[in-house]
Amino acid sequence: MRRRQVLALGAGLVPLVAGCGSGRGPRERALASSTVSVIVPGPQGCGADRVARSLRGLAERASLVRGVQVVNRPGPTALAEFAETRTGARRLLMAELGTVGMVRPDRQAAAFAGTTPLARLCGEWELIAVPAASAFGSFGAFADAMRRDPAAVAVAGRAEGGVDHVMFGMLAQSLGVDPRLPHYVACRSGDDAAGAAAGGLAAAVVGSPAGLGERLRAGELRVLAVSAPDRVPGLDAPTLLECDTHLYCADWRALLGPGDLPDDDRDALVGMCRSVTETASWREHCRRNGWAPLYLDGDDFGRWLGVESARLSKAFGDLGLRA
Incomplete structure (x- = not known):
């Protein structure tokens, strides 16, 4: 890649x-x-x-x-x-x-x-997470789906124009995808966005560790990647850099x-x-x-x-x- x-x-x-x-x-x-x-x-x-x-x-x-x-x-x-x-x-x-x-x-x-x-x-670093039962077993699988048919991929996050939306736009661009093509589901809070993904309204969610934490601890979500340059202690997830995507983004x-x-x-x-x-x-x-x-x-x-x-x-x- x-x-x-x-x-x-x-x-x-x-x-x-x-x-x-x-x-x-x-x-x-x-x-x-x-x-x-x-x-x-x-x-x-x-x-x-x-x-x-x-x-x-x-x-x-x-x-x-x-x-x-x-x-x-x-x-x-x-x-x-x-x-x-x-x-x-x-x-x-x-x-x-x-x-x-x-x-x-x-x-x-x-x-x-x-x-x-x-x-x-x-x-605050950003996480890219999916429902626990998602077919995306890795960030690579998620990235491949984005490239094949970005309009078919819905991703939830907080308010339009906020850090989650901007992070997702930069992520899409880094994958060679027009940031306006994927469907962004804007929610009132990180927990609402996590709920949208866990409930099947979005294929993935972008958010902060604090905003997604409760559903991560409950096992409803799993993290595909984190936007930090180095692995985050206590979080079993690769960085985007490890996934061949050179993107660092913090709120x-x-x-x-x-x-x-x-x-x-x-x-x-x-x-x-x-x-x-x-x-x-x-x-x-x-x-x-x-x-x-x-x-x-x-x-x-x-x-x-x-x-x-x-x-x-x-x-x-x-x-x-x-x-």
Whole structure:
């Protein structure tokens, strides 16, 4: 099989973790006495919200900041509010993969232009699963069916234009299939999507380990492949790379500052992110929530974010989606 490369995380897969040191400079001390607002483009309880609230609890507990106010807004509203942010407001944005889809199509490739990238905190890998009794015994069998007659393959996932849909579109493209041909069954939640597959309404389901976990544990579904670059501990499934499909895709969450953020303030906020993500408590939060620790900051994160935005813009266009 000819390997097709569709890379979603790029060179930023390797976490960059740097020590912060015990001393605090003037900006760090100023941050420790300040309250920071984090705008979340989604409702309370969504993935980005859980990451923001975990960051808040750990940063406050370590006295890295006096307080973090998590502000939930509908996606487009959140982006509009953040675009109006000015230095001194200490208002940040918790961005994620789906945030790119909330931007006008002609601006998606540079979705985060005018912001200050701070840090990519974590992400969730995607699973491709089928009902336990499915005739697809391997990812290869599923891929062959997609190539033969993509319109006959129904795949369930969460909302149209969300991470599951985008992941499936990139997967189809990596197999040489027009992403608009397979039938995508959009569901309200990962569990609903898993139920659609288990109930015979879809041949397969794309979703996060957390969303599919209950039905996987019950034996209703089995995993064909995972979108991580390496095997996921505790999950008996090959990576897409092992299946000759070079696709990495995570539902990442990252913290951004306003575009006119002074360098010293940026460094202090990056230091806060580093300090939080280096703790055992953060690692426990990641383990409990099924998050992969994909920490990245500095110029490397800024470059990665630009490449990722362009890739996602192309994926949305290939699916025929519009903001």
